[in-house]
Structure formats: C-alpha cells, structure tokens
Amino acid sequence: MFSRSQSFIIAIITYFIIGLPMANAIDLYVFYPTDIRPKSLQKKINSNCPNINTVAFGRIVDFYREIDKLPPKAILSLKPVVSHDKVTKTPYTSHLNGSKQGQYNEEYILVSIDKPVNLKHLEQLKIGVLDILGRREMKRFVNKLFKKPINIKRVIKTEDFLPLLTFKLADAIFVSKTTFEKLQKKSKQNLITTPTGIHIGLAVTGIYKQKNDEITQCIKNMNRQTNRLLGVDHWEAQP
Amino acid sequence: MKTKRFSSITQGITQVLHSRTLSFILLSLSLLLGMSISHSEQMDNTILLFSPRGNNFQDTIKGLSDDLAGDAIIITKWMNNTTENDSIAQSIKKINPRLLVFLGNTPLQAYTRYQKQHSDKKFIPAIALSALHLDRQLKYLNNTIGIRYEIPAVTSLVQLRTIVKAPIKRVGVIYRQWMNDFIVQNKAYCKQEDIELVAIRMPNSISINRLSYQLKHLLHKDIDALWVVNDNGLLHARFIQNVWVPLLKNFNKPVVVGIQKLTKTNLNFGIFSVEADHYALGVQGAEMIAEIMANGWKIDTHKVEPPVSINNILNVKLSNKKNIRLNQQKLEQLDTLIQ
Structure with missing residues (x-):
C-alpha cells in the first residue's frame, strides 16, 4: 500500500x-x-x-x-x-x-466551618474551588480575583465541596451565594460565610x-x- | 548520551504534552523513524505509573493525564498478579522517573517488596491510588502518600439523607476488629453531620452464627439505615447468602453498600451504592502530584486523603418494594437509577 x-x-x-x-x-x-x-x-x-x-x-x-x-x-x-x-x-x-434579578453577576463568598476566614491571612489557607478552567488556568483566575496568590484545592463537581470541608482538605471554599444556600440545606455543619466583594458572571x-x-x-x-x-x-x- | 527506546520499556504509554499537534507530530516522528528518545531531554517531568488493566483504572489514568497535560509525561506500565517483582526495579532504572504512581493493591504490594529489597536506597516520591486499606500499607513504605479508596460513611449518608424522606440520624454498622481505626474516624466524620454511627465490633475471625447473631442485634437497635463496610471477610459469598440477604429481607430501611453489584434487584440487599468517581480520583491525585512538582519533587506531608468525589446508584425498585419514600426531585442528582 x-x-x-x-x-x-x-x-x-x-x-x-x-x-x-x-x-x-x-x-x-x-x-x-x-x-x-x-x-x-x-x-x-x-x-x-x-x-x-x-x-x-x-x-x-x-x-x-x-x-x-x-x-x-x-x-x-x-x-x-x-x-x-x-x-x-x-x-x-x-x-x-x-x-x-436584573444582575449579570453573582456574589461569591468564602464558606468555612465554625469560624469566618481572616482575609488578611488568605495566602496561608487552602481554598476549595470548582474547576471551571483547568488546573493552571483556574489558579491564575483565582489569583486574579483575589489579587494575591491563593493556594487552591479543586473539585470537579459542586457536590464535592462539602467533603472538602468535612475532611479538612480545604480551610474554606469559594462559592456563589446560590451554591452556599444549597450547601446549607444539605449539611448540618456550622457553615460560616465571609464576604469577598468578588462577583463572577x-x-x-x-x-x-x-x-x-x-x-x-x-x-x-x-x-x-x-x-x-x-x-x-x-x-x-x-x- | 544515553538513549532509551519507549517501545521496549513500556506496554502502555500515555503522552501528555502541551498541545495536541505537538504530541501528534512527536508520536508520528517516533513511529516513522523508530526514534530513540533522549533520556535527559525527554524524561524531565516523567511519571511512571504502575496499574492493573481495567476500566476503572483507565478512568483514573485519564483523570491524571487530562489534569497534568502540558506539565508531565505519564508512562504506564501494566501489571498483573504474575508480573515479576523485578519489573518495577527494571522500569524505574530504565525510565528514571521523577515520581511513581501505583494504582490498586497489586502494584503497591510489589512496590512494598521493592522498597524492602532496596532498603539502602533513597526512594523517589510515590503516590498510591485505588488501593484498599491504604493506611495499613503506607506504614511499610517510604516517601509515599495517597488517596484512600474507601468512601467515608459520611459522604454516602449525607447524600442518602437528601434523597430519602425519613430522617437519617442513627446508622448501624458491623465491622471486624482490624477496621477499628477506620470506624473511629468515620464516627467522627458522621458526628460532624449530626449522624450517629451505631457500631458493633466483631473479632477478625467470624462464623455464620456469630455474624447472624450480631446483625439481628444491630437491626433491633432503632437505626434509620445500615451501612455495610467493604470487607471481604464480612461479604464472603456464604455470609451474603446465609446472613445478610435473609436477615435484611424484612429490614425496610435503607442499606448502603460500597459495591455496585450488591444493589442488584434480584439480590435484595443494598438500595444505595457509593463508589469512588475514578476519573475524579485521578484529578485529585494529579493535584497531589502538582503540589509535589511545585515543591521541587519533594513530599512535605504524610497525609493520606479520603476520596472526594463519588458515583452513586439507587435501586428505586427495591426502595419502592421496601416502602422507602424518596424525594423524587432529588433523584436527578444521582448517577444511576435502577428502575
């Protein structure tokens, strides 16, 4: 041939x-x-x-x-x-x-267990995020949002946020307010929110x-x- | 310069390069020319992975490869029970990887023997995935961390709580003595979610009569569900046939299992099964590897993580048969429904 x-x-x-x-x-x-x-x-x-x-x-x-x-x-x-x-x-x-409700963006917050996140020490914490861009791009994206280097732990499904907190694989998770409301309904843990002032489309x-x-x-x-x-x-x- | 041939080294190879085009051209060129690849140039971020064949392992390898694309090359060496112990030593020597990955118990046991035989050597970092009872195995391994394969009860039970209408507050479990640490850990996780694990401990050596007696005792303890741990000793065919299935026949509450086949309708056993999401397990492993890579190929922690992501199956037919009321609108959150 x-x-x-x-x-x-x-x-x-x-x-x-x-x-x-x-x-x-x-x-x-x-x-x-x-x-x-x-x-x-x-x-x-x-x-x-x-x-x-x-x-x-x-x-x-x-x-x-x-x-x-x-x-x-x-x-x-x-x-x-x-x-x-x-x-x-x-x-x-x-x-x-x-x-x-007339908005094109949604507020994102940090959610932790028992105590709020001290934003001054954010660089020392591990923050759980949903991977919407791939490993390297996601890190860049989160760093840009917080304007500082953030140590992230990614999940690929929204349902995986709760195990991150339960097993202490992350100090806090970075989620939309809507996701937080769903987590609250699902979990009996003492979930505490910390506003970040970050909005995502x-x-x-x-x-x-x-x-x-x-x-x-x-x-x-x-x-x-x-x-x-x-x-x-x-x-x-x-x- | 010392050179190595890919084809003679590996039975399976996963190339993870930055672009599709580049990988295609390199692979084509290597096939065309029968090219030898320079050891020092090509192997900088090489990861050597040992795995048995199987769909679940393939999914995990895909998760690892997808996530490490552009940052590492993963070379896969397939193993089975008959693979000689020397093959690990030979592969490490030939490929000279920066990190090792072991999927499943067989390769990990072989690596344990390798470390024992080479106790004078310094071992490169290694990650273990998809291996049962990992904590026990890692006690005998140096510079190795990993992700447990067992799904913690809390993950299954929080999911179960969202799909069944009845409250899930007290959950029974029978375990053998050797799993004590695992149960203690699971009790603590469940407590965080306001779920009490009502546990009955049995000796490591059990009989049909003893298991039957303890299970009957547990089912009368006012529990809302039963969690069946993945322990071959408890789930031996003769125990399933003579103890579990007959005694659970009239237990009209959820039975959570960790093996998909135990939710088959004709078995009349588990209604809800939860297993690791094997692709996500690969991604979780890739993140561990990326941290080691960023740390100059050094492991600076001895932590073993639980798996984060699951796939679940609900036997709706069996639930209905047992009059277990379900939140119908939540069923779309599940991976598989047996109708």
Missing part, C-alpha cells in the same frame, strides 16, 4: 483537515456545573428546544476538547468559561447574557459567527425550571 513516509504525510494532512475549526451538526454545547447530572440537564434543555441538538458536559476538559475538535453553533456556560482564551479563538461573537451563551435565530429564541424562551438550574431568570442579547 503506502510507504511509511507516505503514510506519515497522509496522517498529517488528515489530522489538519479534521482539526480545522468549523461549525458542525451539533447546535449547542453546555458546560454548567449544577447539582443534577449532565445527562439530566441535557434532557431538560432538549425538551425546551426540541429542534436544537444539545450536548451537556460534566467536565470542563471534555467541553474544551470538543469545541476544539468541531465547534458547535453555540456554547452555554459560566461567563469566565465562555470568555476564556480556549474558546475565544473560535468566533463566538454574538452573546446572550443570563441575568438574575452568570451563564452566557456564545453563538458562532453570526446570529442564529433558532438558538437565540430557544435560549430566550427556556422555561423557569431550566433557567433556575442555569442560575438565571432571564436572557437578553449583549447590550
């Missing part, structure tokens, strides 16, 4: 042809950390938008990997994920921003190149229950 060098050249060409970014048949990729499993989230979005082919991911690494392979027509995630370099090289130029939908009316309408008309899962109550085009 082919010589080894011919096979190598064919492999290289095939790889780069397949690797070229182009919008594919999948309409919407979703990475949104929530209590329910990705397949349930996917089912809910699909039932809201039966004409849109949606895939929900449970791990950020898979989400980025698939976007890199074949970008979908739209992506839905938290704002720091959609704005990340790994995604912005693909032209998701048109955005739909999720809002909650809510869910955002990025749409590939040009406006896609079908996807825009679907996201805008998402029912209350699905919106609540995505941490928003309203969607609107980027002002």
